[in-house]
């Protein structure tokens with residue numbers, strides 16, 4: 001079947017039996033590709049039938065399907081002509097792991113960060129209506145993504161708007177970890193109402209006896225369903241805010257899905273279809289461990305074991321050190337926005353269940369909630385990925401920094417993250433945090449320095465940012481010395497007369513490699529580990545620059561408003577003359593996917609240092 005599918009038109013020609021066969025083949029294919037390359041597995045296995053049904057009933061690109069987060073768009077990519085390309089998904093120059101409008105007209109809106117789909121869909125619906133068009137607009141959102149504030153803001157607006165649009169709630173009871181929160185409890189009630197399902201079956205049966213589903217019929221059905229629902233659950237949230245709620249429907253039954261989608265087309269205003277799916281469906285090992293198989297590196301299909309053993313990474317070092325600190329300081333609490341595993345908090349959550357808070361995919365709330373905790377005397381530590389901190393920018397400014405509260409904001413996955421691509425690269429945080437008054441901003445050169453910085457941050461009664469990269473510390477360099485951390489104090493790693501390299505974070509290890517190359521050319525290099533982006537160690541840096549007159553700045557952030565900019569400002573403000581400066585940083589562009597090594601080579605070292613990785 002899979003061989004025959006090069007577009008949704010090919011899919012529409014298949015019988016139900018053939019579609020079921022296709023679903024099996026798609027699962028097998030995705031399993032093979034992801035086990036070879038790594039990527040998002042469990043969520044994609046969960047939406048195979050749903051995606052087949054959507055492309056059977058709707059007409060993309062005229063109709064618009066917006067995939068929330070977009071990590072579950074592999075099946076959609078296969079059906080919309082990118083079957084072969086899937087083999088190179090997330091690789092440099094291959095297709096992206098998320099929807100990209102540049103990649104295909106079937107991808108109508110870029111996603112990557114959670115909870116945006118309903119807003120985008122409502123925007124498209126309003127644009128359609130104002131321009132007199134009549135296409136369908138569908139947002140597919142998971143129960144995890146529904147915990148994001150933006151999704152709720154959009155539901156509020158969409159329900160009230162009466163715009164015709166469909167929200168598919170893909171409910172697998174999982175975010176990356178099991179989904180949490182009151183909304184999840186509410187969905188749980190809907191899931192278990194057998195009467196609903198029976199009602200739906202009756203409705204479906206009734207509809208199937210009528211040739212050509214007419215609008216009046218649907219209206220009657222809506223009325224009947226609403227009154228039954230009101231009997232079962234007194235407060236039916238979705239209906240109360242203006243949506244027609246359909247479901248729950250078995251998300252692995254193509255026939256049922258197609259019929260409910262067909263019904264939804266007839267409804268005038270906003271519709272929410274509650275679809276129940278199993279994360280990892282069809283691959284038993286993933287069904288049992290959906291969180292492990294949410295996003296995974298290459299693995300053995302038979303055993304589910306990773307092909308390369310996972311080594312200690314910055315997140316694990318952070319999590320272990322936090323446990324150690326929390327043992328002797330009971331004010332320390334940890335907060336995560338649905339990323340317990342990714343940020344290294346798994347063990348902390350087990351050791352300190354009452355001091356661990358998973359707030360859902362809600363970075364904004366995580367920060368303001370932490371500000372509240374800090375105000376009342378706790379020391380909240382909040383690890384969030386760099387690119388997701390973008391979500392909480394105003395909360396960092398307005399709630400933490402302006403009130404000078406002791407919240408420790410740990411920026412995980414800072415710098416290039418690799419295969420997840422442009423939406424997930426963490427190269428903007430230094431630039432946007434540097435603008436904020438009162439913030440102390442640090443980045444460690446290795447694991448040990450991260451531990452020291454965390455300890456220092458706990459002792460400091462100020463808002464602190466500590467940024468660190470994805471993965472391991474640099475295996476080429478072993479730093480022997482670790483000076484005590486003092487506020488605004490840099491560390492001189494090596495003295496020299498001709499060139500000053502000022503580096504921050506993981507780039508300090510690269511500075512050593514660059515220094516070696518310059519040394520081969522007869523230059524004596526002084527290496528400064530900045531440690532603090534803010535406040536900068538002005539004294540140490542000026543002294544070195546005045547000595548060498550040649551400066552290289554090195555950072556894994558954007559060239560705008562980072563370390564390089566700070567040093568240039570310092571040179572101008574202090575009227576240092578006849579200084580040569582070269583800044584190595586990421587260009588003012590969105591950096592696509594590829595491996596970290598490939599991207600660093602392409603964007604940072606270019607031709608000058610191109611064999612740095614060898």
Ligand SMILES: Cc1ncc(C[n+]2csc(CCOP(=O)(O)OP(=O)(O)O)c2C)c(N)n1
Nearest residue numbers: 043112113114142143144145174175176338
């Ligand atoms: C703003 C933001 N925070 C965190 C994430 C990381 N993330 C990616 S998928 C995901 C869980 C999504 O769960 P759900 O929407 O239920 O989809 P499922 O994978 O279960 O199908 C999370 C937390 C993100 N993409 N965006």
